[in-house]
Amino acid sequence: MSILFLLIPIALILAGVFVFGFYRAVKGGQYDDLNSPAVRMLIDNNRRNSDESKFRTE
Amino acid sequence: MKSTWCAHCQRPLDAGAKGLFCCVGCETVYGFIQNSGLEDYYLQRDQACILGPALKAEDLTKELSEIRVRFKFLDDPGSATNFLTEEDRLTFHLQGLHCSACLWLLDQLPRLLPGVGEVKVDLGTGLMGVSVGSFSRNELSKIPSAIIHLGYGVRVLQNSDSPFEISKTEQRKNLIRLGVAAAISANLMIFAIAIYAGAVDSWGVRMGWISGILFLPAILYCALPFYQSCLRSLKSRKPSIDLPIILAILVGTVYSYVKLFQGSLDFYFDSIAALLFLLLASRQFLFHVQARVWKQTQALASRVPLVARRGSTEVEVSQLRPGDVIEVQKGEWIAGDGEVLEGSGYVSFAQITGEPSPRPVKVGEKVFGGTELTDGLIRVRVQCTYAESHLGRLIEAARKRLFEKTALSEFSDRLVNILVLGVTVGFFAVLLHFGFNREGFDRALAMLIVTCPCAFALATPLTKSLGMARALSRGMLLKSPAVFERLRNPKHLLWDKTGTLSTGNYKITSWNWKIDPKKVKEASALIAGLEAQFKHPVGHAILSWIQENVSILERVTPQTYRYIPGRGVEGTFENQGLLKIENRETRDRGVLEITANGMLIAEIELSDQIREDAFETVECLKKMKVSQQIVSGDDSNAVNEVAQRVGLESQHHFSKQTPEEKLGLVNEVRADVFVGDGINDVLALSAAKVGIALTGGVQSAFEGADVSFLKSSLMQIPELLTLSKRVWRVLIGNLGFSVTYNLVGLTASILGWVSPLFAAFLMPASALTVFGWNWWMLGREEK
Numbered sequence: 091m092s093i094l095f096l097l098i099p100i101a102l103i104l105a106g107v108f109v110f111g112f113y114r115a116v117k118g119g120q121y122d123d124l125n126s127p128a129v130r131m132l133i134d135n136n137r138r139n140s141d142e143s144k145f146r147t148e
Numbered sequence: 149m150k151s152t153w154c155a156h157c158q159r160p161l162d163a164g165a166k167g168l169f170c171c172v173g174c175e176t177v178y179g180f181i182q183n184s185g186l187e188d189y190y191l192q193r194d195q196a197c198i199l200g201p202a203l204k205a206e207d208l209t210k211e212l213s214e215i216r217v218r219f220k221f222l223d224d225p226g227s228a229t230n231f232l233t234e235e236d237r238l239t240f241h242l243q244g245l246h247c248s249a250c251l252w253l254l255d256q257l258p259r260l261l262p263g264v265g266e267v268k269v270d271l272g273t274g275l276m277g278v279s280v281g282s283f284s285r286n287e288l289s290k291i292p293s294a295i296i297h298l299g300y301g302v303r304v305l306q307n308s309d310s311p312f313e314i315s316k317t318e319q320r321k322n323l324i325r326l327g328v329a330a331a332i333s334a335n336l337m338i339f340a341i342a343i344y345a346g347a348v349d350s351w352g353v354r355m356g357w358i359s360g361i362l363f364l365p366a367i368l369y370c371a372l373p374f375y376q377s378c379l380r381s382l383k384s385r386k387p388s389i390d391l392p393i394i395l396a397i398l399v400g401t402v403y404s405y406v407k408l409f410q411g412s413l414d415f416y417f418d419s420i421a422a423l424l425f426l427l428l429a430s431r432q433f434l435f436h437v438q439a440r441v442w443k444q445t446q447a448l449a450s451r452v453p454l455v456a457r458r459g460s461t462e463v464e465v466s467q468l469r470p471g472d473v474i475e476v477q478k479g480e481w482i483a484g485d486g487e488v489l490e491g492s493g494y495v496s497f498a499q500i501t502g503e504p505s506p507r508p509v510k511v512g513e514k515v516f517g518g519t520e521l522t523d524g525l526i527r528v529r530v531q532c533t534y535a536e537s538h539l540g541r542l543i544e545a546a547r548k549r550l551f552e553k554t555a556l557s558e559f560s561d562r563l564v565n566i567l568v569l570g571v572t573v574g575f576f577a578v579l580l581h582f583g584f585n586r587e588g589f590d591r592a593l594a595m596l597i598v599t600c601p602c603a604f605a606l607a608t609p610l611t612k613s614l615g616m617a618r619a620l621s622r623g624m625l626l627k628s629p630a631v632f633e634r635l636r637n638p639k640h641l642l643w644d645k646t647g648t649l650s651t652g653n654y655k656i657t658s659w660n661w662k663i664d665p666k667k668v669k670e671a672s673a674l675i676a677g678l679e680a681q682f683k684h685p686v687g688h689a690i691l692s693w694i695q696e697n698v699s700i701l702e703r704v705t706p707q708t709y710r711y712i713p714g715r716g717v718e719g720t721f722e723n724q725g726l727l728k729i730e731n732r733e734t735r736d737r738g739v740l741e742i743t744a745n746g747m748l749i750a751e752i753e754l755s756d757q758i759r760e761d762a763f764e765t766v767e768c769l770k771k772m773k774v775s776q777q778i779v780s781g782d783d784s785n786a787v788n789e790v791a792q793r794v795g796l797e798s799q800h801h802f803s804k805q806t807p808e809e810k811l812g813l814v815n816e817v818r819a820d821v822f823v824g825d826g827i828n829d830v831l832a833l834s835a836a837k838v839g840i841a842l843t844g845g846v847q848s849a850f851e852g853a854d855v856s857f858l859k860s861s862l863m864q865i866p867e868l869l870t871l872s873k874r875v876w877r878v879l880i881g882n883l884g885f886s887v888t889y890n891l892v893g894l895t896a897s898i899l900g901w902v903s904p905l906f907a908a909f910l911m912p913a914s915a916l917t918v919f920g921w922n923w924w925m926l927g928r929e930e931k
Contacts, residue, residue: 091351098358105335112327116320123270129248133192 177299193249219289243301333421396596419908426912493524597907598893635872644824645780650756677703
């Protein structure tokens with residue numbers, strides 16, 4: 091059972107990594123809006139004209 | 149073939165409109181979108197959008213530079229700091245967002261304005277965040293004006309806006325706490341399994357130590373909100389539902405650490421961590437549901453005036469100060485309470501007094517914010533800002549009422565207080581009785597945990613929020629959840645006639661020409677030309693009749709024309725020199741006379757169109773044993789005719805009632821429900837126990853009505869009644885279940901039948917049961 095001396099720290103470190111990842115995700119605002127991304131998926135990306143120079147700026 | 153919908157906002161085109169658009173605004177926006185190379189928007193929209201018409205771009209007729217002036221305060225880096233968040237971002241509230249095509253369109257903003265960074269649009273709330281990025285700080289006003297040009301109403305939010313919402317950072321912190329609690333409790337359970345599986349001696353102790361260390365972040369970080377709320381409750385000497393929980397957690401923690409140091413395996417780290425996680429999760433869930441309802445309501449409520457014209461510039465309404473002079477043109481809304489300085493016109497006071505016809509105003513008279521100037525031109529000296537104006541305060545008051553308490557919630561609050569005190573006292577009583585040993589702690593701890601009133605205290609707000617969300621999804625906007633309680637057993641309902649049972653649209657039932665048939669076409673051209681100048685339901689009826697029955701080539705526009713309130717319209721035509729007067733005798737069951745230069749040329753009979761679902765709704769309500777009566781300002785013939793067509797001929801009805809009389813009637817008859825038109829029945833709506841506004845949109849809900857329908861469908865009324873009964877049943881069920889559960893749990897734990905670990909699972913199980921039942925009854929999407 092002495093393998094546990096290795097496994098437990100590894101498990102804890104792994105858990106820590108995931109928690110840190112979660113922290114980064116929340117801080118980065120990924121959980122702020124749970125509605126729009128769902129709708130965004132439905133948008134197709136078939137643009138008829140790809141003429142960028144048409145964009146008007148004042 | 150002419151299309152019948154506006155190419156931009158998809159609203160049906162008026163009978164007289166030419167071309168593809170309903171107004172200049174829509175045409176402008178369409179042009180802008182096309183010229184910017186974003187015409188894919190319309191493609192997307194036709195594929196993806198099923199949610200109905202976009203914002204009618206009425207106000208967007210100005211040039212880009214003129215609109216920018218409105219947002220001048222953003223161009224000055226000093227004052228702009230009030231609006232920039234810490235991440236250098238501007239937050240806007242948008243009107244007119246409604247589908248994924250809109251998302252796509254707004255996402256293209258960085259291409260329109262190079263330098264602008266990330267754009268985040270939240271469809272649910274209408275909030276939009278734009279990162280300023282490398283965009284010039286002196287030209288920030290270009291951003292909101294570009295959004296307007298894309299066809300949306302825009303309001304810039306200050307950093308201190310929305311006092312009712314928790315800030316985003318706060319929300320994120322709570323989420324992180326929840327995540328950490330989840331990770332810790334899950335891992336603790338893994339280590340605990342070893343002990344349950346029989347690990348003893350050295351390995352058992354090691355597991356114990358690992359658990360004890362892993363537990364620290366949970367107790368020191370995740371539990372912080374509970375400590376804070378406890379401190380607050382102790383300071384204000386009001387028992388809070390968190391008190392027993394904190395007690396259980398702290399006592400359990402101390403006990404566990406003591407046992408750990410003693411080398412025993414009698415600790416509760418896993419149970420307490422699990423408890424913490426489940427508590428945080430339920431709180432988060434509840435908050436999420438409440439916030440969703442709140443935000444949806446807020447988003448809808450933004451139909452208040454956005455701009456006013458001060459001098460020659462347009463300013464945001466929030467920038468107005470007392471003493472400012474604003475100019476209001478025909479068809480515009482008055483932006484604040486004030487006094488008329490110059491000019492004259494007609495103002496519709498319907499929102500304030502319930503009067504249906506506009507009143508003339510002149511210099512020196514007082515006008516109110518939120519009312520419409522139907523004719524004329526006035527300059528108003530603003531006396532108070534919008535927030536302090538009559539309307540502004542009404543809206544604010546209505547917002548606060550959204551969380552108001554009712555008799556039932558008062559009762560359950562008091563019950564919770566008793567429970568909390570009782571349980572805390574009981575805790576120490578049990579300890580004293582059984583002693584400060586394992587047995588005593590087991591029972592006391594179990595008792596504390598089991599009788600947590602969380603299910604109790606969280607369930608009621610949850611039920612209310614779910615009910616409101618369900619109503620909202622059906623197109624019913626409730627001012628407060630108290631409506632459910634008041635509507636659970638309605639006995640008596642008053643219908644307003646015009647605009648409610650009847651659609652407010654008229655049909656020509658007979659048209660008698662009194663002139664030579666050869667002259668009919670000519671006459672019709674003139675009549676149509678005159679009526680086309682006004683937006684009036686009677687005019688529409690006349691226009692469509694002419695369109696269907698007389699083929700005229702071209703309408704003739706009058707040289708002058710005017711509307712005589714309560715009487716009709718008249719106009720003069722070149723060459724004909726004709727003054728056409730259309731005399732209206734009564735408002736709806738009416739006979740019109742068309743005269744040319746005094747000579748009668750036609751007589752018309754009009755009648756009201758009854759709403760399609762009126763008969764069905766009345767039947768439905770009859771089955772629900774609701775007695776119904778009709779109230780109206782018209783004469784008894786008109787009222788009786790409508791009553792017959794809806795199936796209420798056997799009842800007694802009230803006719804010729806003024807708005808004040810309607811109010812008195814509501815009180816006298818003690819009507820449970822009054823259903824009316826949000827604009828014109830404000831008085832009666834606010835007096836009734838529950839006032840339902842069928843039309844008038846959002847603004848009506850914040851004025852007199854308790855309920856505002858966003859779709860004008862009468863069958864929503866029985867639907868609302870059914871929903872209220874259901875909500876009531878759930879509320880009572882919550883109460884009943886909580887009381888029973890607590891009594892049983894209390895007894896069981898004192899008798900020693902429940903271990904703290906078991907209690908830690910029993911308590912969330914009860915909470916989950918209650919939540920699950922709530923969700924089952926109110927949260928599911930029905931077909």
